[in-house]
Amino acid sequence: MPDTDRPQELPARLLTDPEMIEACRVRDFARVFRLVKTKAGIYPSMIARRCDLTPSRVGEVIAGRRQLQHMDVIERISDGLRIPGHMLGLARRPWETPQALAVSERQAPQPPEPEQQTRASLPGPDVDSILALATQTKLSAATLEAFRSSIQDYWRRDDQHGGETLRPAIVGQLRYVVGLLKEHRPPSIQNGLYGIAAELARLTGWTYFDARQYHQARAYFTEALHLAKEIDDRQFMANVLACMSLQATYQDKPADSLALVTAAQDQARSALGTTPRVLSMLSMREAFAHATLGNRAGTHRAIGEAHRHFGRIRPSDPDPSWVTYFDEPKLIVDTGIAHGRLGEAATAEPLIADALRREARTNQRGRAFHSFWLARTQLDQGKLDQACHTATQALEPASAVASERVTGHLREFYDQLAPHRQEPVALAFEARLRELLPPVSGSPRP
Template identity: 60%
Template sequence: MSESTPSPGLPRRLLTDPEMVAACAERDFALIFQLAKRKCGFHPSRVARACELTPSRVGEVMKGRPKITNMTVIERIADGLRIPGRMLGLADRSWEPSPIPRRDPTPVVEPARTPLPVVDSRSGSDLDNILAIAAGTRVTPNVLRSLQASIEDYWRRDDQHGGEALRPAVIGQLRYVTGIMRDTADPNYRRSLHGIAAELARLTGWTYFDARQYNTAQGYFTESLRLAREIDDRPFIANVLACLSLQSTYQDRAQDAITLALAAQDSARLVGGTPRLLAMLSMREAFGHASAHDQASTHRAITEAQQHFERIREGDDDPAWVEYFDRTKLTVDTGIALGQLGDATAAEPLIAEALRAEPTTNLRGRAFHSFWLARTQLQQRQVELACATATEAADLAAVIESPRVVAHLQEFRHLLRPYRANASVATLADRITSAAG
C-alpha cells in the first residue's frame, strides 16, 4: 500500500523513525501519540477511534498521565495504529503479513496480588460456616436465584440504612459462596458463582468504604476484580474500578481517581458497554476532575455523561447493578461535581431537583445530597437556609449507619466557623456533634 493511499494505521516512514522505534521499545505512549500527531496528523480523536479509547484518555496520556501498562490496552493500540508487535514487545499481530524473527520481549513483571481479606472459614464456627458444611456443595438454578435475590436485598438495605450493620451478613455469604465454588465442577455454575462472589466482595468493600476503612475496602475491591477477571466480566471490572475511583476522590487522590475512571471506561468499551454504564463511568471521571479543580475537564466529562445518557433506549442490556443510575442520579451527580468546583449557582437547583425526585426510602442518599445542597447554599451565603438543610442531613444521619455521612457533616461544621455567632449555626453545630457521637 502506498503512503498516498488512506491507511488504517501509522505509515512506514514513522514506524522506522528512530525516535518512534525508541518510544515503542520503552512503551512510551505519550511520545508515541505525540509523534503520531506531530509527524502524521493523527489527532487525539483519530487515535481514540483507532484504539477504542476516549479522546480525553488519549489527551491525558499525551500529557504523561496516566501511563498505559494494561496489556489489553497495549494490544489495542498496536492493532489500531498497526504498530508491529515486536516493536512493543508483543507477539506478532494477526494482521502482520508474515512472522519476523524477533528478540525475546522484555519480561513483564506481574504486580503482587493483594491478599484475600476474607476471614478463613476454618477459624470460625459461625452459622454460615456450619450451614455450608452441612449443606454440602450441591448447586441448582434455584440456589443461584436465591443468592442473586439476597444481593438485590443487600443493595436496597445498603441504600436505605448504610452498610455497617449489613457487613457481617455479606461477608458470611461471601465465605459460603467461595466454599461452594471450591467443590463445584460444572462450568456453567462456576461462572455464575464467580459473578455472585465478585459482587459480594465488591459489596463488602463498599461497606468498608462507607465506614471510611479504606485499606480494608481496597483489599475486598481487589479480590472482586480478581474474581471478575477470572470469568472475563469486563463490565463488572469497570464497576469495581469505578468504586475504587470514587474512593480515591475521598482520599484526595484526584489523579488516581481519574486514572481509575478512565481504565473503567476502557474495560467497558471492550465489550460495547451500554450507554447507562458509560454515563455512570463518565460521571466518576467528572468527580475526579472536580476534585482536582479542573474546570474544563469536569465540564467535558459531564457533557460526555449526558450524551451517553441520552442514548439509553428501552431494551438495553444493562447489568442489574447499574440500573440505579437513572436521570435523578445523573442530575444530582452533576450538581455535586459542579458544587465541588465551587459553581454553587449552577449546582444548587440540580441537587434540589434531585432531592425532590429521590425516593424517600433512600435515607443515606438523601443525607448525602442534603449535605451537598447545604454546602452550595452556604457558598452563596444563605446561612439560615443552609443550616435548615444540613439539619435534615443530621436527622437522617442519626438513623443510618454511615461514617461517611457523619464525616461530611463534620466537614460542614468546620465550614460554619466564620458564622459561629449565628444562633442557628450554634444549634446546628451541637446537633452535628450529637450525630457524630
Template identity: 35%
Template sequence: MGGNGGSGTNADKRPNELLGSWFVRSGWSKGELARQVNRRARQLGANHISTDTSRVRRWLDGENPREPIPRILSELFSERFGCVVSIEDLGLRAARPSPSTSSVDLPWTGPQTVALLGEFSRSDLMLARRGFLGSSLALSAGPSLIEPMQRWLVPTPGAPAVPEPDSPLDSRRPGRLSKPELELLESTTRMFRQWDAQCGGGLRRKAVVGQLHEVTDLLQEPQPGATTRKLFKVAAELAELAGWMSYDVGLQPTAQKYFVLALHAAKEAGDRPLGSYILSSMSRQMIHLGRPDDALELIHLAQYGSRDCASPRTQAMLYAMEARAYANMGQPGRTKRAVRMAEDTFADAEEWDEPDPDWIRFFSEAELYAENSHSFRDLAYVAGRSPTYASLAEPLMRRAVELFAKDGEHQRSYALNLIGMATVHLLQGEPEAGTEYASRAMTVAKKVRSERVNNRIRKTVDTAVRDHGDLAAVVDLTEQLAVDLPDAEAV
C-alpha cells in the same frame, strides 16, 4: 500497656518530628486526637484501646504505639488532609504485613483469587471480633495501585480454558448447586445492595462478608464451567459491596482490598462491565482520599475496558465519575465536557432495550443530577470557593434532593445530597439556607449507619461555625449536632 497502645521500649527516644508536623498542621488538640483515635478504634472493634492526652504526648515525644494505632493515625490524618498520609509519613514504625494480605499486586489467576477471597473474608470475620481489623493493611496509591489494576485487561497466559455452558465437559463434573440455588444467591446479593442503600454500610457489612466467604467455599468445589462463572460473578458483586460498605464506615484499607479482589473475580467471570463498575468504586474512594489523578486513571481504565460492552447507563455513570475526577483536579473545561457526556449518554439509556444488571440500577436520574452537581461543587472548592461554580451546582443538587425525597429507598444518597445543598448554600454566602439543609441531613442521618455521612455533616457544621459562628442558626445547628450525632465518647 496493650490498652494504651504503648510500644514497651522507650530507650533513646527522640521527638517524632514528622508526627509533630502533621499534628500541628491538623489544628487538633491532644485531647481531640485522643478522642478520634478511641472513636475509630471502637468502630474497628478494638475496644481495648483507651488513649488519652498523656499517651498522645508520648507519641509526639517518640514512643511507637502498637498496632492498630499507627493504621488508625494514618487514616485519621489522611481524611483530615484529603491525601494519603502513610505510617512512614508519620514517622511511625510500620509492621511488615505479608504480601498475601496487604498487597494489591496479586496474581490474576482463578484459584489464587478464590484462595485470597476466602482468606481475606475469613480474616475479616475473625479479626473484627478480636479488635484488629485492618491493622495489617495499608492503602495503595499512585503507580503501586494503578499498574497492577491495568493488568485487568491482559489475558492470563497459560490459563486453562473454562468450559462453555453446553460443553460436554460440564456433564463430567457433578455440580452441587442447582439453578434455583444460584438464583437465590443472586437475589440475596440484590437484597444486601438494597439494604446498603437504605440503611448504610454499618448494619449489614458482616453479613455480606459472611455470604462472600460461603461463595468462595462453593468455588473451591468442582462445578460446571457455567456455574463457576456465575459464582465468580456473585463473588465479585459481594466483594465490591463489602468494599463499598467498608468505605462507607471508614475502613479505607479494607475497602480497597475488597475492591481489588472483586476486580479479580469479575475478570474470572468474564464480566467487563462489572469490572468497570468496580473500578468506578475504587475511583470514588481515591477522590475521597484526595487522589483525583489516581481516580482519573482508574476511570479511564474502566472506560477503555468496557467501551464495547457496557450499557448506556453504565457508560453515563463512568462519564459522571470522570467529571468528578476532573473537577477535583481543577480542570473546568474537561469537567463540563464530561458532565455533558454523562447527560447525553444517560438519555440513550431510555431507549436501551436490554435489562441493566442490578448493580447499575442505582444510577437513576436522581444519581445523575447528584454526581454532576457534586462535580461543580467540588470545582467551586478547588477554585477557591467560587460562587460561579456553586451556582452551576445549585439547580442540579436541588433536583437530586427532590428526586431522592420522592424515592424513599436511597436514604444515604438523600442525606448526602442534603449535605451537598448545605455546602452549596454556604459557598454562595447563604448560611441560613445552608444550616436548614444540614439540619435536615442530620434527621435523615439518624436512620442510616454511615460514618461517611456523619463525617460530612460534621465537616459542614465546622465550616458553618468557622465562617458564620455568631449566627443564631449556626449556634442552633451545633446544638443539634451534639444531640443527634454525638461523638462516641459522649454516648
C-alpha cells in the same frame, strides 16, 4: 516435642521488623514465608499445615511462581501464622482478643436465660463444617437467582441503615460462595458463582469504604476484580474500578482517581454489549476526578459525555443490576456535585435541589449526603439561612444511617459554619445537631 500444628504467636521482633511489615502491607507472601522460616523457624511444610495449603503451593509461592490473592486464603494465612489482621489489610481477627479479657468475661457466670439456652443448643462452627462436608451441595439457576436477590436486599438495607451491621453477614455469604467455587460444576453455574462472589466482594469493599476504612475497602475491591476477571466480566471490572476511583477522591488522590476511572472506561469499551447507562455512570465518575483536580474543561467535557450517553438509554437495554441505581435523579445530583466540587455553587444548587425533590425517601444515606452538598453550595453563595435550614433537615436521615462518610460531610459543613457560629440560625442548627447526633470521639462538638 512441641505441637508444631498449634498456632502460636510469631516473635515480636519479627512482627515489628520493617521488612516483615512492608511484605505484609503489599501481601508479598514469598517474602513473608521466607521471613517466617528464617526468623521464626516455621518451615514450609509447617506453613502449609497451619494455613491449610498444600506444600507444593507454598513452595511455588516462595519460588515466585504463584501469587496468593483470594481473601479466604489471606485470612487463613493470618490465622495460621498469627499475623495480626491489620498488617494484611484485614479486620481484627477473633484470636487477637487478649486472653485476660476473654477470661474476665467468664468470672461472674450468670444462670442462662431461656434464649441463651436455645442458642447453646445449636451446633458449633466445627460441627457445621463437618455436616457441610457430608452434604452434597446442589445448585441450579434458581439458587443463583436467590443469591442475587439477597445481594439486592443487602444494597437496599445499606441505603437505609448503612452497611456496618450487615458486613458480617455479607462476608459470611462471600466465604460460603467462594467455598462452593472449589467444587466442579457446569460452566453456567460456575460462572454464575464467580459473578456472585465478585458482587459480594465489591459490596463488602463498599461497606468498608462507607466507614472510611480505606485499606480494607481496597483489599475487597481488589478481590472483586480478581473474581470478575476469572469470567472476563469487563463491565463489572469497570464498575469496581469506578468504586476505587471514587474512593481515591475521598483520600485526596485525584490523579489516582482519574487513572482508575480511565482504566474502568477502557474495560467497559472493550466489553461486548456495554450499555449506555454504564458508560454514563463512568463518565460522571470521570467528572468527579477532573473536578477534584480542579480541571474545569475536563469536568465539563465529562459531564457532557455522561448526559450524552444517558440520552441513548432505551427500556430494552440489558443493564446489569448493579447500575440500575444510576437513574435520572442520580445523574442530575451527581452533575450538581461535580459543579460544586469545582466551586460553581450557583450552577450546582438548583441541580442538587431538583434531584433531592425526586429522590426516593427510603434512601436515607443518599438524602443526607445530597442535602449536605446542597447546604454547602448555599453557604458558598452566602445564603446562611437557607444553608442552615437545609443542613438541619439533613440531620434526621443522617441520624438514621450508620455512615462515617455522611458524618465526614457533616464535619465539613460544621467547620464551614465557623465564622457564623453566633448567628441564630447556626445556633438552631447546633441545637438540633446535639439532639439527633450526640457527639462521639472525632465528631463535631457544638
